[in-house]
Amino acid sequence: MEQVDPEVMNFYRVFEFGGVFLMSILVSMVARRREFDIFGFFVIALVGSLGGGMMRDTLIMAGAVSAMKDPMYLILATVGALIAFFTHLRGRVWELFQVHADALLLGIWAVAGATKALQYGLPPFSAVLMGVLTATGGGVLVDVMTGVTPQVLVGKRLYAMPALLSAVIVVVLNELGQTIWGMLLAPIPATALALLSYWRHWKIPFHVEFAPVNQAANFLRNAAAPLENESRRIARELEPYAMRSLRHQALAKADRELGNDVDDANPVEEAKEAVKDTAEAVKAVVEHDVETAADALTADDEAEVNREGGDGRA
Structure with missing residues (x-):
């Protein structure tokens, strides 16, 4: 200075x-x-x-x-x-x-x-x-x-x-x-x-809802929504029917596993088994053996239903 x-x-x-x-x-x-x-x-x-x-x-x-x-x-x-x-x-x-x-x-x-x-x-x-x-x-x-x-x-x-x-x-x-x-x-x-x-009663303007970052994020999300929906539609059209059916079956199986009672004998082992079955199905899909994978999932589901019926559970 x-x-x-x-x-x-x-x-x-x-x-x-x-x-x-x-x-x-x-x-x-x-x-x-x-x-x-x-x-x-x-x-x-x-x-x-x-x-x-x-x-x-x-x-x-x-x-x-x-x-x-x-x-x-x-x-x-x-x-x-x-x-x-x-x-x-x-x-x-x-x-x-x-x-x-x-x-x-x-x-x-x-x-x-x-x-x-x-x-x-x-x-x-x-x-x-x-x-x-x-x-x-x-x-x-x-x-x-x-x-x-x-x-x-x-x-x-x-x-x-x-x-x-x-x-x-x-x-x-x-x-x-x-x-x-x-x-x-x-x-x-x-x-x-x-x-x-x-x-002149000047002051710095402010509003409690002022949040330009959030507003910009909402604008971008709304702007991208049509593109996202269109991409999903195209993906569904390109996905083979057998692959889509297999995916739906795997999701349904996972939902049933998550919906089981908390007093299962060994929920950790059942979760591991579900993951293993899904992994084998995905591997079959990768190897272009869609029908085999679908049959495997269906057979597992039927066996599980029979097992649950034998245990007295719906």
Whole structure:
């Protein structure tokens, strides 16, 4: 990764601090809705504003996580929790501010996470993953702690997709040797996409019955059914009558063997005998001695019927 201008890094550092402060206030609204006490406000604020970066630093083994090395992160998150605890922020204006601020933070944190991963030598795909994790990890942890399905997984609004877009842009431009431009421009399309998804109610489409592999398999099976039926018809016409009769007799004999009572004296031996008789019949067919094979099967069947009649079984 090329050396990044210190002014750009300072610019992103200021935005990170501002993002931690703002996000701590935003996520603390969840604590108010859940009627948490002040300790709950602090926990939600710290996890929501710092969780993504802490997970990123842990995974890339960056030593002590940034939130622990620089006390300013913890201070800003704590102040944000106090503001949210003592001030009930609500109304349409606050909702619009929350949506726009969240969209901006998604792009900035995704770029910051991907850039830090590249600085530590991670490959492009891993860097993109770290960018998405940085932007969405805190929100996922808050949702899990409060018993809500994470917004990233539900898809009611594009949330992870804008972060993914920012991370991909900064990684691609870094590969092209334009890291600075990537850091400056990547948050813009992600923020725009997040806002458009809110105003136009965009979401990733999904239906519980969506299974294109199964649908393709069913289509191919239905398309091949006429061909299969026609091939069977042709095979029946080409098969000699004696061979077909022999095959039917062998199948009938096997059905009778399988239908015997489970208390037979030696079902294993009877099964072996049936297999042996069928094998001899098939061998006779191979040797073009169809009539002999048919006679052998018929004789065996008659003997078996007589034997079963003598044993008193139908």
